[in-house]
Amino acid sequence: MKVKIKQWNAVSVWQWDVPNDEVCGICRVPFDGVCPVCKYPGDDCPLIIGKCAHSFHLHCLLKWLETETSKGLCPMCRQPFETADDAQQQQQVEETQRLHHHHRRTSEV
Amino acid sequence: MSYQRRIMKELERLKTAPPNSHITLVEANDLETWQIDLEVNNDNPLYTGKTFRLQFIIGPNYPVESPQVQFMPLPARPIPIHPHIYSNGHICLDILGDEWTPVQTVASVCISLQSMLGSNDRDERPPDDERYIKHAPKNPKQTRFVYHDDTV
Numbered sequence: 001m002k003v004k005i006k007q008w009n010a011v012s013v014w015q016w017d018v019p020n021d022e023v024c025g026i027c028r029v030p031f032d033g034v035c036p037v038c039k040y041p042g043d044d045c046p047l048i049i050g051k052c053a054h055s056f057h058l059h060c061l062l063k064w065l066e067t068e069t070s071k072g073l074c075p076m077c078r079q080p081f082e083t084a085d086d087a088q089q090q091q092q093v094e095e096t097q098r099l100h101h102h103h104r105r106t107s108e109v
Numbered sequence: 110m111s112y113q114r115r116i117m118k119e120l121e122r123l124k125t126a127p128p129n130s131h132i133t134l135v136e137a138n139d140l141e142t143w144q145i146d147l148e149v150n151n152d153n154p155l156y157t158g159k160t161f162r163l164q165f166i167i168g169p170n171y172p173v174e175s176p177q178v179q180f181m182p183l184p185a186r187p188i189p190i191h192p193h194i195y196s197n198g199h200i201c202l203d204i205l206g207d208e209w210t211p212v213q214t215v216a217s218v219c220i221s222l223q224s225m226l227g228s229n230d231r232d233e234r235p236p237d238d239e240r241y242i243k244h245a246p247k248n249p250k251q252t253r254f255v256y257h258d259d260t261v
Contacts, residue, residue: 025212026172028115036111063173064211075210 016047018055025076026060035059050074051082116140116167119214132219141167144181147219151227155190162186163222165215175209177250178218192231197242199249201235206254 016031023030024047031047035057038045048058054076056064064070065081074081120143123134131148143165149156166177180188180198188194193201204213204221235241246252 026115027112028118036114060211067173069174069207069209073210075212078210 014042018047022055024057024060025054026056026064029057031055031057049084050079051084052077052079112172113140115172119216123216128216128220129223131223132216135162143167143215145215145219146186147223147226149227150223153227153229155229155232156226159189160186161189161226163219165218167215172211172213175205175213175250176215176218177248178205178222179249189226190232190234191226191229192233192235193225194234195238195241195245196234197245199241199245199252201254206250 018031021030024035027036029035032041034041034045037059038057046058047055048061049055052074054074056075061075061081064075065072072080117140120134120137120140123132123143123145127133129150131150133146135144135146137143145163145165147161147163148159162181162183164179164181168174168177179200180194182188182198188196188198195201200222202221202225204218241252
């Protein structure tokens with residue numbers, strides 16, 4: 001029997017790379033759902049992951065960080081909130097500086 | 110009130126599954142003002158056998174901003190005697206002010222208050238009680254409490 005495919009629809013699912021049962025600690029909505037101001041999950045309502053490994057909806061966290069009471073701290077652990085990216089970047093900058101420094105030192109000799 | 114869904118969830122949970130049997134939601138006619146009965150969950154002689162009434166006012170920016178929380182005097186609902194609780198029901202507790210974070214909930218505040226009472230052995234009001242209640246604002250959040258004593 002020969003089958004000829006005339007038409008097909010691609011269907012896919014996605015989810016954020018966080019444990020399934022986790023909710024945003026600020027709005028208490030699952031991470032795969034949206035923050036209270038957004039309509040569509042995904043790129044429109046992204047997550048932010050801190051260096052401290054705590055995640056929130058970006059929009060929820062920003063609302064908190066805008067307040068004076070937040071003092072820039074993570075709502076979970078009260079450490080200064082830094083994104084994992086910031087930390088990585090900082091490391092890269094330090095690495096480059098070290099290399100640069102090393103390079104200068106060797107060229108001076 | 111953008112966090113309405115979270116507030117509704119909290120209310121539902123407090124109704125159906127409160128953190129312990131000494132925390133009872135009495136009334137929440139709207140999503141804004143909640144009345145909760147609180148008892149200690151240990152045998153602290155200062156408070157056993159007594160029930161206290163807490164009032165939470167959930168503002169439009171909750172949970173980014175802390176709720177307004179105080180004890181309410183009612184017949185059979187005294188204001189607990191505690192060195193951080195004023196006789197008008199205002200409470201000097203850091204997590205209700207400077208140390209608030211939005212991962213806290215009405216239930217977690219109740220638990221904190223329960224342990225604040227449960228661990229207290231001083232049968233006294235704050236030293237500045239008389240002066241404070243004379244001029245206290247209606248909303249305790251407008252008071253700049255100084256959290257000077259962490260031993261209680």
